[in-house]
Amino acid sequence: MQAVSKVYGRGQGAVAALREVTVGIPRGSFTAVMGPSGSGKSTFLHCAAGLDSPSSGSVRLGDTELTGMDETRLTELRRKRVGFVFQAFNLVSSLTVTQNITLPLRLGGVRADRAWLDEVVHRVGLAGRTGHRPAELSGGQQQRVAIARALITRPEVVFGDEPTGALDTMTARDVLTLLREVVDTMGQTVVMVTHDPVAASYADTVLYLADGRIVDEMRAPTADAVAERMTRLGAYV
Numbered sequence: 001m002q003a004v005s006k007v008y009g010r011g012q013g014a015v016a017a018l019r020e021v022t023v024g025i026p027r028g029s030f031t032a033v034m035g036p037s038g039s040g041k042s043t044f045l046h047c048a049a050g051l052d053s054p055s056s057g058s059v060r061l062g063d064t065e066l067t068g069m070d071e072t073r074l075t076e077l078r079r080k081r082v083g084f085v086f087q088a089f090n091l092v093s094s095l096t097v098t099q100n101i102t103l104p105l106r107l108g109g110v111r112a113d114r115a116w117l118d119e120v121v122h123r124v125g126l127a128g129r130t131g132h133r134p135a136e137l138s139g140g141q142q143q144r145v146a147i148a149r150a151l152i153t154r155p156e157v158v159f160g161d162e163p164t165g166a167l168d169t170m171t172a173r174d175v176l177t178l179l180r181e182v183v184d185t186m187g188q189t190v191v192m193v194t195h196d197p198v199a200a201s202y203a204d205t206v207l208y209l210a211d212g213r214i215v216d217e218m219r220a221p222t223a224d225a226v227a228e229r230m231t232r233l234g235a236y237v
């Protein structure tokens with residue numbers, strides 16, 4: 001992202017959600033984005049992922065410039081080159097695990113590569129569950145399906161918006177361990193918004209947003225160091 005700004009609304013009511021944000025996220029890294037409520041985290045994620053367009057500045061995915069792309073091409077880019085994991089798992093209740101995972105491929109008119117599907121299912125720990133429907137799975141298992149669905153297209157980046165926000169502590173740790181593994185063993189790039197210092201400690205780098213700006217960056221974070229930094233940002237006041 002190069003000098004990315006995002007302003008919502010106009011005139012007196014205008015809100016600057018991002019102010020000249022410049023950052024490069026390396027391929028194969030795990031990045032957590034933190035900051036107080038309203039600091040611009042979701043806006044950052046949406047602009048980075050091509051879900052929303054900045055008011056000014058430029059966003060690139062690899063060598064592709066997203067700025068100025070029309071909605072049709074952006075939709076295609078999101079389907080093929082980006083994966084998403086949200087707090088709500090957003091699974092289709094009438095479809096099986098396998099059908100949910102392969103949905104992005106089918107929407108794109110692509111057949112699932114059997115070996116890759118098996119590998120993804122195995123990696124997220126869902127072998128033996130592939131015929132189940134979401135309602136027959138625990139919350140953690142449902143989020144694993146969502147992660148597998150995000151990985152199936154071999155995207156350049158997986159974006160997570162509070163991916164563990166709806167899970168209990170133990171289950172959240174399992175899911176974070178899985179995200180860490182996909183970075184370490186598959187070279188996947190992951191960018192995740194979180195409020196949780198423990199979740200952020202699984203990342204390689206934490207970006208701190210405050211009032212629409214990146215105000216700090218922490219490498220090799222620990223949960224204590226992240227919590228302490230957040231307190232100084234006024235996040236817990």
Ligand SMILES: Nc1ncnc2c1ncn2[C@@H]1O[C@H](COP(=O)(O)OP(=O)(O)OP(=O)(O)O)[C@@H](O)[C@H]1O
Nearest residue numbers: 008009015016017036037038039040041042043044
């Ligand atoms: N569609 C919108 N229209 C107007 N203002 C918006 C819109 N979306 C976000 N904002 C404003 O932009 C600022 C940043 O919002 P954003 O959702 O990116 O923050 P956040 O850090 O993700 O917050 P939270 O942690 O509470 O989810 C906030 O002041 C918010 O009120």
